[in-house]
Amino acid sequence: MNSRMIALPSDPHDAIRIGNDVVGIRVWGPAKRPTLSIGAADIWDRRLFNHRQPRITLERIRELAFSDRLQEIARSPNETVYDIYNRYDFPCPKPGAQLILIVPFAEETTVEKIDEQSVRLRAVGPGKILSVHIRVLLSERIVLLDCDASGLHGHDMAVRVWRHRDTIEPGALIHPTLGDRRSANDFDPLPPPNTFERNRSVFGIRQRFPGEMTFPRGFEFAIGAAIDVPGVIRHANGKIGLGTKLDAEKEGRISHGVHKRYTPINEASGSAATMTFRKLPNRFAIVSAIVTSSDTDDPVGDVTRLLNGVSRDRVNDLLRRDNDDRRKATRVPRAVAEVMDGERIEAPEIVLPSLRRAEGYYGDVAMCSVDSTKWTFQDSALWHADFHLNEIRAEPLLTMGRFEEVAQYANLIKTLLPSAEENAATVYSLPGAMYPLVHYPLRCLGIAHTNLTWEQDIGLNGLVTKPLWLYWRYTGDRSFLEDVAYPVLRACATFCAAYVSEEDDGFLHIAPTVSPEHWGLTENFERNRDCASALTLTKYLFNAA
Structure with a gap:
């Protein structure tokens, strides 16, 4: 044998x-x-019962934050009125x-x-x-x-x-x-x-x-x-x-x-x-x-x-x-690197040809899919096998020349742009686009609201769009910049420019914003001003756009 x-x-x-x-x-x-x-x-x-939960606007959040009533919409950072994520497997x-x-x-x-x-x-x-x-x-x-x-x-x-x-x-x-x-x-x-x-x-x-x-x-x-x-x-x-x-x-x-x-x-x-x-x-x-x-x-x-x-x-x-x-499809040249303790890593031998329809909705997206779709064999999945858009890093893939995987992610973000634009208009009454913390490979009105607290991290727009800008910087692909990256960068920067406010100190401030996975929404936005991640990522976005 x-x-x-x-x-x-x-x-x-x-x-x-x-x-x-x-x-x-x-x-x-x-x-x-x-x-x-x-x-x-x-x-x-793709059943999504968004209509079975209230839509909470920024105006409503402000009202409750300054009247000691945030408990009405968020009893804790992970227990909010947006609960369908935890009520259904789908x-x-x-x-x-x-x-x-x-x-x-x-x-x-x-x-x-x-x-x-x-x-x-x-x-x-x-x-x-x-x-x-x-x-x-x-x-x-x-x-x-x-x-x-x-x-x-x-x-x-x-x-x-x-x-x-x-x-x-x-x-x-x-x-x-x-x-x-x-x-x-x-x-x-x-x-x-x-x-x-x-x-x-x-x-x-x-x-x-x-x-x-x-x-x-x-x-x-x-x-x-x-x-x-x-x-x-x-x-x-x-x-x-x-x-x-x-x-x-x-x-x-x-x-x-x-x-x-x-x-x-x-x-x-x-x-x-x-x-x-x-x-x-x-x-x-x-x-x-x-x-x-x-x-x-x-x-x-x-x-x-x-x-x-x-x-x-x-x-x-x-x-x-x-x-x-x-x-x-054989990758030439094929990047190879040695990392800690002499461990050898290399890019995959084959660049998988894309079989995805333009503007289609698919799982198995590089950098953001929590679990696989194509290898699913059970009826439910870890955390819905959704897209987590708050833990995105493109540098390792780009460094190894795995551009096709970053492009796959970028195409997803471009496909979700109409939903992000609707979110900006209906929740914040602002122009541009505001991306979510979590989403799925589906079209819905606005975004798939899964957690009210973490969706208020205004740094998400910079985090979500950074790989698109880096792809352009690494590849110099101008058609990608014009057709995919820049429409998203422009919409996200437009939103953030309308969101920030100038105060008496002469500086622009971001309030409210939630520091990722820390303390959530707080009364009078005591801990929801100028979070470091939101400031740095929004500045990055403005410079790119």
Whole structure:
């Protein structure tokens, strides 16, 4: 056996992870059911109940601060009238589906990670071997499984696409990172998944989400598979036990950054489309695709188009194209550095081609995503897997020449500009734009108000925009400056210029502003004047703009 092969992880948290810009794969499972959990960076439950909490204006904050009544809107820095963040697990990323290789002959299944886009898997039983090279294509939402078999008969293998029904329900326990409480009861569960089949060869799962401002007609995704071997497709909807069981020695809050909520998923009903075979050749291929409403109005139709007519010639063509894409995407030059204690760090070998729609809404954004979206396999996530915009540093990435990751962040900030402009107008009655502390990959009126206290950190505008200015300084990309960076810098500086006030000492002052994670809003704004972070970041913003 190859010494680099390891036993296939049985816990999806420990899975081997591969992916491209928007598609994420976790490879895991028991020996007899090697499983690919397939996800994408735009699969989100985007329900946001902003309208269920009051909108607090700066005028209102001033009134309460100078009448000893701040308790009405903020009993403590983290307990404010903006409470929907802690009342619902959503908005949050959602898992895609499982692509399961059912191999009842296997007594041992091992796996080896080749690079960030591919793994090699090997299932072995008495007189039978299945070797699978799994590759996520760099430039398409396609996963290719190139299979070599020895001694296999038709009954030795089946291929299944499965998804469970969402387990976030009214009154259920919410994710522990959001507080020790139960969810509100004023929402409906997501609709169940359904199977689909096209042309007797393409099969898979379709999942719908309710409409909201980002996708008024609703969001949906389709994950399908096709195989260059004739087979019979069977469908099961609303059934229990057809997916690969999520296995863990312990569930619950394992550590600060790990929570396992497996039992509800294992006990949930779901839908499965399964292909079985009469005979298997020595070499065959499984091709899977994932398409969402970010790409098309008809995800099932586009999955069908991508997977129709799978053949050895088609697979070889996909491999050739992907090899060409890898050559073009190889980072040259590739930055290398030695840091403390001689530790060597280097930029990733491959610059992932962007598969994101312009002005689209995606998770997995460099520098600010709390957790991954494309590798999500549970129904809720740490701190919603939201964007934390108060802990942004671009210098390490820029120093290593990882400009594409900073550009990804910059495009997100540009996409959120209309929401920030609405926030400036409706909350502060000022021109320009005021960015939030926290947001999600969605469009809403104004910003997603999550915490009244920390949203009053006026230094956020400088912090959020600094990477955009640094990107321009590092790259000299004038089109980026004109199209992305400067519109944001100008809007944020316009707001801050209108917000500051000149006082009798002849200086401009920032009041109120909240010092990040210190003491919150205070009576008479006693500790909410000229915080060091707000002064320095606002000055930086003015100089840049």
